[in-house]
Amino acid sequence: MWTSDRGLVKRDDNGRAVRMVGSESDITERxxxxxxxxxxxxxxxxxxxxxxxxxxxxxxxxxxLALELTGTPRTASGGRSP
Numbered sequence: 001m002w003t004s005d006r007g008l009v010k011r012d013d014n015g016r017a018v019r020m021v022g023s024e025s026d027i028t029e030r031x032x033x034x035x036x037x038x039x040x041x042x043x044x045x046x047x048x049x050x051x052x053x054x055x056x057x058x059x060x061x062x063x064x065l066a067l068e069l070t071g072t073p074r075t076a077s078g079g080r081s082p
Contacts (some may be wrong), residue, residue, distance in 0.1 A: 018047040 007022035066072075 002028045020065065 004025045004027045005022065007020060009017050010019035010021070012018045
């Protein structure tokens, strides 16, 4: 269980505590949602990295194939290299 606590001490002119006011709230659901979101973000970052690696590998494969077929190097976007 997660809680959020807040408190305030009221003091008299001499600085002595004369009253205390406070509250406590259950923030368990919020903390669980934050943890779930953090985990989803980590999973997403991993998936993006994996797919980026695959895309880069395929781009290199296409460049090699274009060179083999035409004898002219091509860029990843399909244009001829200078």
